[in-house]
Amino acid sequence: MIRLVIIADDFTGALDTGVKLSESGIRTLVTTKLAEDVSSYDTDVLVVDTESRHLSPEEAYEAVFSVVKVFADQPDVLVFKKTDSGLRGNIGAELTAAMRGLGEDKLAFVPGYPAIGRITRGGVHYIDGKPVAESVFGIDLLNPVRFSRVDEIITDQSDEVVVSRSIKDLSASNWGISVYDAETEDDMHKIILSLKKQGIRLMAGCAGAGAYLPEILTVPEAERPVPQLEEPLFAVCGSINPVTVGQVDWARTHGFNHFRLRPKQKLDVTFWETPEGLQMLETFKSLIREKKPVVVDAMDNGENQETVRVGKAMGLTVDEIRRRISRTLAALFAELFAADNAGTLMIIGGDTLQECMTKIGIHEMEPVSEMSQGVVLARFSRGGKEKYILTKSGGFGEESLLTDLAEQIKKVEGK
Numbered sequence: 001m002i003r004l005v006i007i008a009d010d011f012t013g014a015l016d017t018g019v020k021l022s023e024s025g026i027r028t029l030v031t032t033k034l035a036e037d038v039s040s041y042d043t044d045v046l047v048v049d050t051e052s053r054h055l056s057p058e059e060a061y062e063a064v065f066s067v068v069k070v071f072a073d074q075p076d077v078l079v080f081k082k083t084d085s086g087l088r089g090n091i092g093a094e095l096t097a098a099m100r101g102l103g104e105d106k107l108a109f110v111p112g113y114p115a116i117g118r119i120t121r122g123g124v125h126y127i128d129g130k131p132v133a134e135s136v137f138g139i140d141l142l143n144p145v146r147f148s149r150v151d152e153i154i155t156d157q158s159d160e161v162v163v164s165r166s167i168k169d170l171s172a173s174n175w176g177i178s179v180y181d182a183e184t185e186d187d188m189h190k191i192i193l194s195l196k197k198q199g200i201r202l203m204a205g206c207a208g209a210g211a212y213l214p215e216i217l218t219v220p221e222a223e224r225p226v227p228q229l230e231e232p233l234f235a236v237c238g239s240i241n242p243v244t245v246g247q248v249d250w251a252r253t254h255g256f257n258h259f260r261l262r263p264k265q266k267l268d269v270t271f272w273e274t275p276e277g278l279q280m281l282e283t284f285k286s287l288i289r290e291k292k293p294v295v296v297d298a299m300d301n302g303e304n305q306e307t308v309r310v311g312k313a314m315g316l317t318v319d320e321i322r323r324r325i326s327r328t329l330a331a332l333f334a335e336l337f338a339a340d341n342a343g344t345l346m347i348i349g350g351d352t353l354q355e356c357m358t359k360i361g362i363h364e365m366e367p368v369s370e371m372s373q374g375v376v377l378a379r380f381s382r383g384g385k386e387k388y389i390l391t392k393s394g395g396f397g398e399e400s401l402l403t404d405l406a407e408q409i410k411k412v413e414g415k
Contacts, residue, residue, distance in 0.1 A: 002038065003217050005071055006047040006210070007064055007098065008082040009089045010350030011357065012393040014049040015376040017082045017210035019367035021045045024214040030378070032354065033363040038070055044217065047082075051354055053089040053143065054319065057157045060090035061097040068101030078201055080213060085113045085206035086137035086395060087125055087145050092157030095177060095204055099160065104202045105175040107160075108195050111150055112182035113208030116373065116396065119183045123164035124148050136242050136395075141308070142322055150179045170194040188212060207374075227368070227379075227388060232288060232343040233406040234336060237297040238329050238352030239394030251295050251402040257287050259296045261328070263310040266298045269327045272335055281335055288336075288343050293406040296332065298325045322351060330355035337387075344409055346375075346390035353391050372405060373397060 004021075008014035014030045021044075022028040028045040035041065048067050052060040064081070071077045081098045083091055099107050112120045117128040127135035131148035138145050147153045151162040154177060161176030167187050172178050172195065182188050192212040195203060203209070237248060252258035259280070261271075271277040287294050300306040311321035326349075333356040336342040347353045357363070357380075365378045368388070374396025379388050390405070398404070 002041055002043060002046050002071075002074075002077055004045045004078045004080065004213065005067075006045065006080045006082050006213075007067055007094075008047060008049050009053040009060070009084070009094065010051065010393075011049050011353040012350040012376075012391050013082055013084060013207070014047045015353075015365065015367050015378055015391050016370070016374055016393060016396070017080075017207045017213075018045065018047040019370045019376045019378075020207065020210045021214055021217075022367045023369055026214060026217060029364060029366055031364045032357070034067055034070065045213075049354070052094065053084070053350070054322070055090065057090050057093040061093040064094045064097035065101040068098050072101060072103050075201070078216065079203075080210070081107075081202070081204035082210065083109075083111060083204055083206050085111070085116070085118045085208060086127060086135070086140075087111060087132055087150070087153055088137055088140060088143035090157060092154040092160075095154060096158040096160055098202060098204070099177075102202055106173055106200070107177045107202045107204060108172050108180065108191075108200050109150070109154075109177055110180045110182060110188065110191050110195075110203070110205040110209040112180075112188060113206050114182060114184050114188060115208060115211075118206075118208070120150060120179070120181045121183055122166075122181065123150055123179060125150050125153075141240065142318065154179070167191070172198055172200055182208075192216065227377075229344045229377075229388065229409045230341070231291040231406075231410055232293045233346060233390075233402065233409055234284070234288060234293070234343050235295040235346040235348060235402055236329050236333050236336075236352065236356070237295060237299075238326055238347075238349035240299050241394030243397065244348055244392075244394045245299060246399045247397060247401045248295055248297050248299070250399045251293070251406075254400070254403045255293065256402065256406070257292055257294045259284075259294070261296065261298050263300070263307040266307065266325045266328045267311055267314065267316070267321065269324055269331060271328055272331050281332075284336065285339060288339070288341065291343070293402075295402060296329075298329060323355075326351045326355040327359075330359040334359045344388070344390060346392065346405070348392045349394050371408065372401060375401070375405065 030047040050063040
């Protein structure tokens with residue numbers, strides 16, 4: 001029986017919030033395609049990825065509204081609208097759609113994630129001490145954040161009343177959207193507990209708030225075993241977030257075999273069928289057999305400006321460039337996935353993950369555990385067999401993340 005519905009705007013975001021519940025032993029399923037009969041889901045928590053981050057505000061509104069509307073007549077089902085911790089995407093349109101689809105007059109929004117340096121103070125959202133519009137998210141190539149005040153981000157796409165609330169005032173508005181300041185994990189905990197006591201049905205936030213969702217459910221929790229993973233770690237990276245750039249550079253100089261696709265290669269969705277692509281695939285498979293860690297990325301010098309230049313010369317829009325890169329990486333993933341032994345595959349970046357899963361025909365996943373902050377081990381079924389992959393959003397993790405994961409897998413396999 002579904003007790004909680006979480007709606008995310010990309011696949012990695014859906015997983016990194018869902019895993020907060022599954023690690024507590026709460027049955028959690030992530031899907032990119034909502035079933036016509038939602039009573040068919042045998043899960044406590046259903047996470048729906050609407051893939052709406054790159055849509056227009058109007059399209060994003062419809063995507064979220066259509067999902068939430070399904071549960072409007074089920075008052076015992078709680079709804080959590082998962083947002084990006086950097087406030088990218090169609091925040092205002094999607095929060096409004098959640099309210100109107102559910103028929104609720106009020107929504108509680110807790111955008112902070114203090115554990116990774118993302119806080120809200122005085123209604124302003126900060127990333128590692130910088131107002132979000134002045135941070136790396138303000139210069140994001142595809143989804144730049146133009147405002148630092150959360151109420152301005154929301155009202156840019158919404159006519160709902162927005163009220164900013166400090167940690168000293170945790171009451172929810174009788175109508176509209178309440179945005180809560182949070183600078184510490186203790187703040188986050190207090191807010192979620194307060195909202196639970198107030199009986200708020202509709203909440204929103206990133207994975208930071210998602211970490212406290214198990215406390216609002218009345219289902220038994222239990223430990224879940226983590227499966228054994230195989231060497232080597234093979235990372236397919238579609239993110240150009242500066243955090244991920246640093247992780248790839250660290251891995252490159254600390255033992256990983258590193259391959260960076262050139263602009264024309266990553267914009268050619270048939271690249272892996274060309275003689276050059278086939279030769280590269282054989283190199284990858286040889287390294288896997290030798291259990292040597294690999295990272296393949298689609299970066300230029302961090303922001304893909306050269307790729308944008310080449311793509312525009314080919315007559316492509318920025319959105320078409322983004323899609324082509326994801327599809328080229330997805331084609332690589334499909335080739336590796338079909339191999340007898342590909343070690344442990346990792347996908348970095350929500351767009352890339354979505355394309356990879358679509359390529360192999362997978363629409364549902366079960367988050368198993370968080371191997372490191374923002375790194376989710378997920379399970380799915382294909383051909384009657386259980387498969388596992390690692391996923392990560394671009395902006396998560398320490399610089400040494402990839403080498404740490406490779407060592408972690410090596411130690412586990414060696415037991």
